Amino acid sequence: xxxxxxxxAVAEITQCTEEHIEVKNxxxxxxxxxxxKKYELQQLPIHIALNANLVSxxxxxxxxxxxxxxxxxxxxxx
Amino acid sequence: xxxxxxxxxxxxxxxxxxxxQKLTDAKVLVVxxxxxxxxxxxxxxxxGIGNIGIIDGDTVDETNLHRQTLYAEEDINLSKAKTxxxxxxxxxxxxxxxxxxxxxxxxxxxxxxxxxxxxIDASDNLATRYLxxxxxxxxxxxxxxxxxxxxxxxxxxCNSQNxxxxxxxxxxxxxxxQNCEEAGVLGTTVGIIGMLQANEAMxxxxxxxxxxxxxxxxxxxxxxxxxxxxxxxKQEPVIDNAFYAIKYLNSxxxxxxxxEALQNGITLIDVRETGELPSVEHPxxxxxxxxxxxxxxxxxxxxxxxxxxxxxxxxxxxAANILKQQQxxxxxxxxxxxxxxxxxxxxxxxxx
Numbered sequence: 001x002x003x004x005x006x007x008x009a010v011a012e013i014t015q016c017t018e019e020h021i022e023v024k025n026x027x028x029x030x031x032x033x034x035x036x037k038k039y040e041l042q043q044l045p046i047h048i049a050l051n052a053n054l055v056s057x058x059x060x061x062x063x064x065x066x067x068x069x070x071x072x073x074x075x076x077x078x
Numbered sequence: 079x080x081x082x083x084x085x086x087x088x089x090x091x092x093x094x095x096x097x098x099q100k101l102t103d104a105k106v107l108v109v110x111x112x113x114x115x116x117x118x119x120x121x122x123x124x125x126g127i128g129n130i131g132i133i134d135g136d137t138v139d140e141t142n143l144h145r146q147t148l149y150a151e152e153d154i155n156l157s158k159a160k161t162x163x164x165x166x167x168x169x170x171x172x173x174x175x176x177x178x179x180x181x182x183x184x185x186x187x188x189x190x191x192x193x194x195x196x197x198i199d200a201s202d203n204l205a206t207r208y209l210x211x212x213x214x215x216x217x218x219x220x221x222x223x224x225x226x227x228x229x230x231x232x233x234x235x236c237n238s239q240n241x242x243x244x245x246x247x248x249x250x251x252x253x254x255x256q257n258c259e260e261a262g263v264l265g266t267t268v269g270i271i272g273m274l275q276a277n278e279a280m281x282x283x284x285x286x287x288x289x290x291x292x293x294x295x296x297x298x299x300x301x302x303x304x305x306x307x308x309x310x311x312k313q314e315p316v317i318d319n320a321f322y323a324i325k326y327l328n329s330x331x332x333x334x335x336x337x338e339a340l341q342n343g344i345t346l347i348d349v350r351e352t353g354e355l356p357s358v359e360h361p362x363x364x365x366x367x368x369x370x371x372x373x374x375x376x377x378x379x380x381x382x383x384x385x386x387x388x389x390x391x392x393x394x395x396x397a398a399n400i401l402k403q404q405q406x407x408x409x410x411x412x413x414x415x416x417x418x419x420x421x422x423x424x425x426x427x428x429x430x
Contacts, residue, residue, distance in 0.1 A: 005305070007230060007296055007305075008227040008228075008230055009227060009255070009256060009261070011230075012228070017298075017301075044255075045248070045251035045255060047247070047248055047249075049307045052305070052306065052307050052308060053307065053308050053309070054247065054294075054307055054308065054309035054310075070305070070307065072294075072296070072307065073227075073255065074204060074207075074225070074232070074247075074248040074255060075225035075226055075227040075230065075231065075232050075255070076202065076203055076204050076207070076225060076227070076255045076256060076257045077113075077202055077225060077226040077227055077256070077257045077258035077261060077263055077268075078110055078112055078113055078114040078115075078200050078201055078202040078224065078225055078226055078257075078258065078268065
């Protein structure tokens with residue numbers, strides 16, 4: 001199972017800091033599209049890390065069940 | 079006597095007399111004397127950073143006291159930059175502290191930042207964070223970014239030795255990002271993040287350890303877990319004089335805090351939708367929801383200056399673009415979102 005980690009305002013909406021999903025042949029953008037729709041995340045500026053590396057969302061990246069995907073919004077407060 | 083004062087850090091082989099000299103020679107600008115600034119500043123001062131700049135145009139508010147530990151009850155309504163400096167000088171009279179009782183903006187940023195070697199981004203809104211990034215890139219200065227959302231914080235070192243910048247990490251995107259006023263924050267969380275920033279600053283000045291350059295540290299104070307994400311330098315956008323001028327100087331859209339706008343008596347436009355709370359009733363405020371703005375342009379005069387606000391500062395940007403396209407001469411985006419609204423409400427109370 002791939003691990004999805006949520007941070008900041010994203011975790012507030014998903015109401016959890018991580019979840020596990022079974023990946024078959026979906027690409028990174030397929031998974032993100034599913035999550036954005038499921039949690040209605042379209043209004044947030046979200047950046048994505050795959051296995052702790054920031055990546056472009058547009059890329060057709062393959063995802064394995066051992067991968068870790070992080071949804072990172074910038075924080076503004078101080 | 080001075081060396082005695084610093085003997086405990088000089089005793090570290092990684093610091094020594096030469097390290098202390100680096101700290102004495104360092105010039106560090108702290109942008110923002112809020113929660114992060116109040117955590118960063120005492121440690122920079124007590125370590126003997128020779129030249130410290132503090133820039134903040136805000137005054138101390140009662141709601142700051144739970145996390146902005148440099149201020150006392152009697153400091154309410156006083157300048158944060160000046161009050162912080164007075165407090166810090168009591169700890170270390172040997173450091174030179176320059177205060178700027180204004181907000182960092184496109185016009186003053188290059189001049190002020192050019193006087194320093196290192197900038198600490200302890201601001202509280204994304205517009206200022208991108209401004210710090212762009213000015214630092216243009217002037218080739220490193221900066222230490224710190225930011226907080228509720229129980230989480232982010233720290234990274236940007237533009238160090240031509241390393242990745244904040245735009246490489248988070249390209250500017252539309253969307254809703256809350257500040258501390260909206261999201262809430264615990265004093266200890268912002269304190270920890272400020273301390274991590276001060277620690278990166280010390281390492282950078284001393285040239286020791288591994289910097290969080292090209293690395294984003296995300297800390298969660300509820301779980302005590304931290305994650306580090308890597309990011310690399312991007313070629314786009316090219317931040318040069320032209321980019322800076324278009325974004326911050328030539329534009330008829332400017333960013334301003336609500337305090338500045340109120341001082342200047344500018345007409346404010348609330349672009350939140352009808353029914354969004356809290357409702358603001360103020361003689362200087364027009365209510366024109368973003369969704370209906372284009373239909374209501376006739377009620378505005380393109381020759382006048384308007385300051386636009388919303389809940390978080392995102393819709394005000396979209397509204398500003400609409401007015402810009404309609405050739406309005408002077409548009410101000412209020413950067414402090416919901417905080418602007420609460421200050422307006424307070425102002426409203428003082429009027430009645």
